[in-house]
Amino acid sequence: GRDGLGRTVAAGDPEAFAAACRAVLADPEPSRARVRAIAPELTWKRAIGPLERFCESGSVRPPSLPRHRALRRATIAQYPAIAREALATDGAPFLVRKLGRNLDRALRRR
Helix, strand or coil, X not given: CHHHCCCCCCCCCHHHHHHHHHHHHHCCHHHHHHHHHHHHHCCHHHHHHHHHHXXXXXXXXXXXXXXXXXXXXXXXXXXXXXXXXXXXXXXHHHHHHHHHHHHHHHHHHX
């Protein structure tokens, strides 16, 4: 984990998870020392930064579930307007990821 604050185990491996838990519980002091070392960085000002930037960016909330479903069923003729809206509200990186996922989904259906 980041700064040695945790353990990483493979998903679905309960034995590895149990072993990691036992290791931390058997000797908690190294974990406590790492937490003390990073504690000065764990401030509300730092934690709220990403949310503050999101709010200042003017992005809107994700679409509601009915709207999301309607967007998934959009025809190719409706795509330019949807893409313009996504670009305006969420930015180019979001639009590129969304277009990539949609293309991947369309290709898998064939």
